[in-house]
Amino acid sequence: MRKRTATAWGVAILCFVVLMLVTPAIPQSQEYHNFADQREFLGIPNFLNVISNFPFLVVGVVGLVLCYYGNYFKLSLPGELFGWTFFFAGVAAVGFGSSYYHLEPNDARLVWDRLPMTVAFTSIIAIFIIERVDARKGTFSIIPLTLAGVVSILYWRFFDDLRPYAVIQFVPCIAIPLMAILLPPMYTHSTYWLWAAGFYILAKIEEAADVPIYNVTFHIMSGHTLKHLCAALVPVFLTLMLAKREVAEERVSLLQMWKVSWTKVKLNNANVETISCEYSGLTLYASSCKLNPMR
Missing domain, CATH: 1.20.1070 (Rhopdopsin 7-helix transmembrane proteins)
Structure with a gap:
């Protein structure tokens, strides 16, 4: 952990020094x-x-x-x-x-x-x-x-x-x-x-x-x-x-929470489509029975 912290600070300081060297002053x-x-x-x-x-x-x-x-x-x-x-x-x-x-x-x-x-x-x-x-x-x-x-x-x-x-x-x-x-x-x-x-x-x-x-x-x-x-x-x-x-x-990050929420939305939409298809199939079958009462 200490090594990563030192590395992070080192990178930040290096980036700042490079910025000061390659960019002109801003009055x-x-x-x-x-x-x-x-x-x-x-x-x-x-x-x-x-x-x-x-x-x-x-x-x-x-x-x-x-x-x-x-x-x-x-x-x-x-x-x-x-x-x-x-x-x-x-x-x-x-x-x-x-x-x-x-x-x-x-x-x-x-x-x-x-x-x-x-x-x-x-x-x-x-x-x-x-x-x-x-x-x-x-x-x-x-x-x-x-x-x-x-x-x-x-x-x-x-x-x-x-x-x-x-x-x-x-x-x-x-x-x-x-x-x-x-x-x-x-x-x-x-x-x-x-x-x-x-x-x-x-x-x-x-x-x-x-x-x-x-x-x-x-x-x-x-x-x-x-x-x-x-x-x-x-x-x-x-x-x-x-x-x-x-x-x-x-402890869950906002990104993880958003991913879970998006997954739930997709699953709910998929369930709604499945129910809709099944309902449509039942309607067609019922109509067929009425047209052929002798069967």
């Missing part, structure tokens, strides 16, 4: 700060982009309270409480950091927007390792992964290169759905992970379509505002999952 475009909706209301500039971060604060605080209130989430594995604390603290901090950034968008303030998001991303990866791979290794990975996220932000800020940050941000988008589908969970309600991943991807699409959405909605709401609201649904779904889940009686 922060200053056009990024030019959001579609820049309206001021109640003396607050970029009003909707600022207040749409409030759900992050609410969900983050609620999650932190439930983590420590009578073990409401039933966090039994070593390191789970630590990992989810990092996650919900990061989510709550997004409410402050992103609002601070949108009051006056620039690179210096963007650091405080991205930093808490990175803490949330990296803690989620550690939580997955705790739940589905090895609790001890996942617990020890929380701090290194968080530090890797912080370093990616500092690297961007000092060298104006977004490549490490892009890896930290987008790897979870691929890794979490794959791990949720392929690795058998310890708890029930694993599909909530897929809902959370789906809404995060939708949020990124809305972010990219900031101006078109603003125009389509007749300047009522921009894509970036919708991005905040959709992204806030990610911790909402994960909070619901924590509140509902129980320890699974049998």
Whole structure:
């Protein structure tokens, strides 16, 4: 197991080094700060982009309270409480950091927007390792992964290169759905992970379509505002999952469950076709008897 773990880390580091060597630097475009909706209301500039971060604060605080209130989430594995604390603290901090950034968008303030998001991303990866791979290794990975996220932000800020940050941000988008589908969970309600991943991807699409959405909605709401609201649904779904889940009686991956369900559907369809054929045969025989009453 140790050999496989070392190999996996070695491959990951090698891939990252190769990526840094063969790809050009990605500087922060200053056009990024030019959001579609820049309206001021109640003396607050970029009003909707600022207040749409409030759900992050609410969900983050609620999650932190439930983590420590009578073990409401039933966090039994070593390191789970630590990992989810990092996650919900990061989510709550997004409410402050992103609002601070949108009051006056620039690179210096963007650091405080991205930093808490990175803490949330990296803690989620550690939580997955705790739940589905090895609790001890996942617990020890929380701090290194968080530090890797912080370093990616500092690297961007000092060298104006977004490549490490892009890896930290987008790897979870691929890794979490794959791990949720392929690795058998310890708890029930694993599909909530897929809902959370789906809404995060939708949020990124809305972010990219900031101006078109603003125009389509007749300047009522921009894509970036919708991005905040959709992204806030990610911790909402994960909070619901924590509140509902129980320890699974049998550890079966979602892929295996889907295969079993598909097999049952195919068998049910086959049974329906067989019954239909038999019924048709009986009908034809009965009709034949009526036509030949002397037989």
